[in-house]
Amino acid sequence: MSVVTLKIDGVDVAIAAGSSVMQAAQEASVEIPRLCYLEGLSTVGSCRLCVVEIAGINKLLPACTTEVREGMDVTTQSPKLQDYRRMVLELLFGEGNHVCAICVANGNCELQDMAIAVGMDHSRFPYRFPDRKADLSHTQFGIDHNRCILCTRCVRVCDEIEGAHVWDVSQRGEFCHITSGLDQPWGDVDACTACGKCVDACPTGAIFRKNDTTGEKVGDREKLEFLVKARENREWVR
Amino acid sequence: MDINELHAMAEQEQLRRKPHRIRYCTSAGCVSAGAIAVKDGLKAAVKDGKLDNEIEISSVGCMGLCARGPLVKVEPSEIFYENVTAEQAASVVSTCHGGATDAKVSDLEHPFWKLQQPIVLENRGRINPERIEEYVQVGGYQSLHKALTDMTPAEVVEEMKKSGLRGRGGGGYPTGLKWETVAKMPPGQKYVICNADEGDPGAFMDRSILESDPHRVLEGMAIAGYAVGATHGFVYTRAEYPLAIKHLQKAIKQAKKFEFLGSQIFGSGFDFKVDIRIGAGAFVCGEETALMHSIQGARGNPRPRPPYPAASGLWDCPTLINNVESFANVAPIVRNGGDWYASIGTEDSKGTKVFALTGKITNTGLIEVPMGTTLRQIVEEMGDGVPDGGVVKAVQTGGPSGGCVPADLLDTPVEYKSLLKLGAIMGSGGMIVMDEGTKMVEIARFYMEFCREETCGKCVPCRTGTVQLYELLDKISKGQGTAKDVEQLEKLSYMVKEMSLCGLGQTAPNPILSTLDYFKQEYLDLLQSPADLNGNKIEATANAPSA
Amino acid sequence: MGKVKFATVWLAGCAGCHMSFLDMDEWLIELAQHVDVVYSPVGSDLKHYPDGVDVCLVEGAIANVDNLELIQEVRQKTKILISFGDCAVTANVPGMRNMLGGAESVLTRGYLELADAGKQFPNEPGIVPELLDQVQSVHNVVPVDIFMPGCPPPADRIKATLAPLLKGEMPVMEGREMIKFG
Numbered sequence: 012m013s014v015v016t017l018k019i020d021g022v023d024v025a026i027a028a029g030s031s032v033m034q035a036a037q038e039a040s041v042e043i044p045r046l047c048y049l050e051g052l053s054t055v056g057s058c059r060l061c062v063v064e065i066a067g068i069n070k071l072l073p074a075c076t077t078e079v080r081e082g083m084d085v086t087t088q089s090p091k092l093q094d095y096r097r098m099v100l101e102l103l104f105g106e107g108n109h110v111c112a113i114c115v116a117n118g119n120c121e122l123q124d125m126a127i128a129v130g131m132d133h134s135r136f137p138y139r140f141p142d143r144k145a146d147l148s149h150t151q152f153g154i155d156h157n158r159c160i161l162c163t164r165c166v167r168v169c170d171e172i173e174g175a176h177v178w179d180v181s182q183r184g185e186f187c188h189i190t191s192g193l194d195q196p197w198g199d200v201d202a203c204t205a206c207g208k209c210v211d212a213c214p215t216g217a218i219f220r221k222n223d224t225t226g227e228k229v230g231d232r233e234k235l236e237f238l239v240k241a242r243e244n245r246e247w248v249r
Numbered sequence: 250m251d252i253n254e255l256h257a258m259a260e261q262e263q264l265r266r267k268p269h270r271i272r273y274c275t276s277a278g279c280v281s282a283g284a285i286a287v288k289d290g291l292k293a294a295v296k297d298g299k300l301d302n303e304i305e306i307s308s309v310g311c312m313g314l315c316a317r318g319p320l321v322k323v324e325p326s327e328i329f330y331e332n333v334t335a336e337q338a339a340s341v342v343s344t345c346h347g348g349a350t351d352a353k354v355s356d357l358e359h360p361f362w363k364l365q366q367p368i369v370l371e372n373r374g375r376i377n378p379e380r381i382e383e384y385v386q387v388g389g390y391q392s393l394h395k396a397l398t399d400m401t402p403a404e405v406v407e408e409m410k411k412s413g414l415r416g417r418g419g420g421g422y423p424t425g426l427k428w429e430t431v432a433k434m435p436p437g438q439k440y441v442i443c444n445a446d447e448g449d450p451g452a453f454m455d456r457s458i459l460e461s462d463p464h465r466v467l468e469g470m471a472i473a474g475y476a477v478g479a480t481h482g483f484v485y486t487r488a489e490y491p492l493a494i495k496h497l498q499k500a501i502k503q504a505k506k507f508e509f510l511g512s513q514i515f516g517s518g519f520d521f522k523v524d525i526r527i528g529a530g531a532f533v534c535g536e537e538t539a540l541m542h543s544i545q546g547a548r549g550n551p552r553p554r555p556p557y558p559a560a561s562g563l564w565d566c567p568t569l570i571n572n573v574e575s576f577a578n579v580a581p582i583v584r585n586g587g588d589w590y591a592s593i594g595t596e597d598s599k600g601t602k603v604f605a606l607t608g609k610i611t612n613t614g615l616i617e618v619p620m621g622t623t624l625r626q627i628v629e630e631m632g633d634g635v636p637d638g639g640v641v642k643a644v645q646t647g648g649p650s651g652g653c654v655p656a657d658l659l660d661t662p663v664e665y666k667s668l669l670k671l672g673a674i675m676g677s678g679g680m681i682v683m684d685e686g687t688k689m690v691e692i693a694r695f696y697m698e699f700c701r702e703e704t705c706g707k708c709v710p711c712r713t714g715t716v717q718l719y720e721l722l723d724k725i726s727k728g729q730g731t732a733k734d735v736e737q738l739e740k741l742s743y744m745v746k747e748m749s750l751c752g753l754g755q756t757a758p759n760p761i762l763s764t765l766d767y768f769k770q771e772y773l774d775l776l777q778s779p780a781d782l783n784g785n786k787i788e789a790t791a792n793a794p795s796a
Numbered sequence: 797m798g799k800v801k802f803a804t805v806w807l808a809g810c811a812g813c814h815m816s817f818l819d820m821d822e823w824l825i826e827l828a829q830h831v832d833v834v835y836s837p838v839g840s841d842l843k844h845y846p847d848g849v850d851v852c853l854v855e856g857a858i859a860n861v862d863n864l865e866l867i868q869e870v871r872q873k874t875k876i877l878i879s880f881g882d883c884a885v886t887a888n889v890p891g892m893r894n895m896l897g898g899a900e901s902v903l904t905r906g907y908l909e910l911a912d913a914g915k916q917f918p919n920e921p922g923i924v925p926e927l928l929d930q931v932q933s934v935h936n937v938v939p940v941d942i943f944m945p946g947c948p949p950p951a952d953r954i955k956a957t958l959a960p961l962l963k964g965e966m967p968v969m970e971g972r973e974m975i976k977f978g
Contacts, residue, residue, distance in 0.1 A: 123977055138886065142895050143895075
């Protein structure tokens with residue numbers, strides 16, 4: 012295994028070749044904002060929060076999908092990055108119906124955390140108030156599309172870790188939404204094993220346990236850890 | 250098939266020909282202008298005059314001057330007639346034997362024709378796209394033969410590099426370099442893809458090439474396959490192009506029959522087959538990674554690059570993906586050499602470029618000009634400017650990904666570098682002329698509406714940034730905007746441009762940024778007047794709160 | 797330095813932010829030493845918003861014509877306008893009616909479809925204010941100087957926002973303690 016060395020915000024890091032800039036940043040204890048990224052799942056680079064500046068490259072690149080290179084000089088914080096990341100958050104808040112006060116994930120929400128991290132005290136773009144639905148047909152869980160940010164963690168965790176592939180994305184653009192089975196109510200999808208991995212992978216309150224109410228969706232960090240390591244350790248049950 | 254048989258095939262086609270041929274255009278433009286009635290008239294006249302043995306009525310692909318269709322060409326006199334009607338058909342037929350016609354003869358000395366240099370369109374008006382024999386008769390598949398028998402794959406790549414050809418889909422990446430990268434990947438399964446998913450509003454170059462000269466594209470793909478070590482090619486096009494698909498399907502069938510595609514082509518060890526994949530017309534599927542997902546049967550979403558398709562493309566195999574026009578340039582380059590191609594055009598941009606000239610312009614049509622031709626030559630000389638003496642305000646290139654060049658910069662040469670410098674792009678070849686009456690904010694809004702509908706929705710900036718940009722443009726164009734909105738518009742444009750995952754989002758704000766550059770006053774003129782802003786409009790605001 | 801002319805305004809919100817304001821408990825006494833409360837549903841009896849207000853906390857979204865009229869008056873007469881709580885900052889819960897479409901579909905749902913008896917729209921011009929078609933955050937209607945999210949903003953956050961203002965400094969709205977929504 013070869014090792015490359017690089018700089019992240021001035022900190023020297025050595026890491027296995029083939030690793031991502033995101034992993035290197037973790038190695039260097041540098042926090043990079045992220046939403047679609049979840050360790051243990053494939054990377055899609057879709058939320059764009061983790062974009063970084065790399066010396067010599069005139070494009071912003073997502074840390075999660077960019078491979079480390081020898082001698083790379085990565086900057087994870089700059090006024091421009093901060094401003095763009097804040098706009099990403101504003102766009103996300105504006106496109107769904109994110110009412111923290113009445114959300115199961117209030118206080119335990121990565122979207123909320125990211126808003127704080129990027130200093131979003133309000134959105135400069137008007138909220139869209141789209142007409143979105145919730146699906147409560149499953150016996151144990153529910154999905155509220157109002158709170159979905161389309162990070163596709165649920166799609167990936169179900170496909171890649173659980174192997175059930177219950178979730179996918181329908182439609183395009185602003186009409187994109189997560190869909191279960193062949194666009195069936197979740198409760199009708201036989202493939203669902205009710206494992207709950209999607210609940211834990213979901214960064215917001217979009218997918219939740221039915222008996223949770225406002226602020227009660229508590230992130231089960233151990234479960235998340237388990238999800239992350241499941242494939243590596245070949246342990247599929249906890 | 251060997252070279253003698255190829256020559257024999259061409260000769261046979263020559264012998265088969267009748268002394269006179271009358272070609273009528275069967276492309277979309279002329280057909281909608283009544284070409285089918287003209288064809289019926291031509292055929293009836295030949296039949297009535299019992300001239301079947303002397304005059305052949307044959308279809309050809311697009312001849313270029315779409316504004317004056319239906320176009321008819323008489324061979325061997327090479328006289329073009331414009332705006333031919335069914336009533337004039339008989340008299341056109343009579344010209345073969347010295348008769349007279351009142352059909353308008355096209356002035357081939359006009360700059361529209363004179364300034365063109367057809368390479369990609371060299372067979373324009375010369376062949377029936379549905380007959381492989383006619384393609385062979387004009388030298389078709391000889392370049393493939395030359396490549397397979399006289400050149401090594403590395404030599405083919407070398408010629409492509411020498412030619413200086415750059416990606417004609419709009420990106421402008423050096424084609425030879427791309428070929429070399431794929432060629433140098435370890436041997437194994439590789440693919441060649443022809444990107445025929447032309448989606449810009451107002452662009453019809455690729456459709457026209459596929460409809461008019463499909464074998465040329467197949468030949469280019471086969472040569473590419475040989476050069477990079479691929480045995481399987483795909484043409485990815487869209488269901489909206491039924492005629493292109495039909496002609497291509499027929500061409501593939503014929504090429505297989507005559508063994509220009511298949512196993513051991515020209516007795517060499519090279520195998521190559523081509524399949525068509527038909528997309529449902531999503532604009533994003535013109536983006537190469539989304540296109541490959543679509544071929545694989547998955548949702549047409551792009552993915553971050555690297556890895557580039559050359560390293561890991563279709564089914565994770567090294568894949569060469571080029572645009573239709575790029576492939577259409579391959580056969581002439583192999584035939585005449587890379588140096589010949591590089592001698593055309595400018596230092597930055599070699600060769601020629603096909604443009605679909607549309608909008609407020611007299612001579613709408615398809616043209617092919619050497620790189621370095623100025624926009625003024627194209628618009629004013631070739632296109633005869635705005636109809637009825639109107640004034641050109643701007644020229645838009647590159648469609649929803651491109652920008653506007655204002656009239657005072659029309660002396661800019663058509664080149665990748667110089668267009669980019671102006672905030673426009675070469676693009677795939679759409680060129681839309683706008684006159685004084687065009688409202689630039691509405692143009693920007695139109696393109697943003699397009700992008701908003703066509704974004705795949707994968708990444709946040711593009712999915713929802715385009716929506717917010719559209720809303721801002723809509724607000725401004727309705728006279729409800731403020732100076733802050735214009736500022737917001739510009740900021741968000743840069744954010745979407747720099748933060749989006751694929752080319753669609755990265756270029757979607759270009760129409761805004763270029764109109765802000767050159768026509769900012771039009772935005773400012775639309776802003777709310779200070780009188781509206783003093784806060785005394787409660788009644789009106791209550792009834793129509795801004796969204 | 798004279799006393800700060802201080803106001804609080806209650807638009808389309810549940811009054812929870814004002815309750816949280818009262819939760820500042822003994823600090824309210826200190827606040828009272830630095831400010832003149834010139835307009836507030838919890839601290840003053842004045843019925844008209846006065847001129848020359850220095851600092852105003854605005855709770856609630858803009859949901860009806862009265863809200864709209866008041867916020868425009870507040871903006872004109874106030875130096876530092878603070879969006880106070882999630883309803884003011886994002887439209888929050890009052891804004892959830894926007895998903896149903898315009899005012900009419902909301903009224904239809906509330907007063908016709910869900911009514912048991914006496915189905916009718918409330919109609920008392922001059923007394924019952926007309927609904928706006930869409931509920932809006934404050935900064936969508938008038939410029940805002942400071943944003944203090946929270947549903948409600950905890951008392952400590954309100955204190956941390958006001959305290960610097962009393963010293964003529966702007967508060968730093970950063971971090972979980974200051975800008976967490978919900």
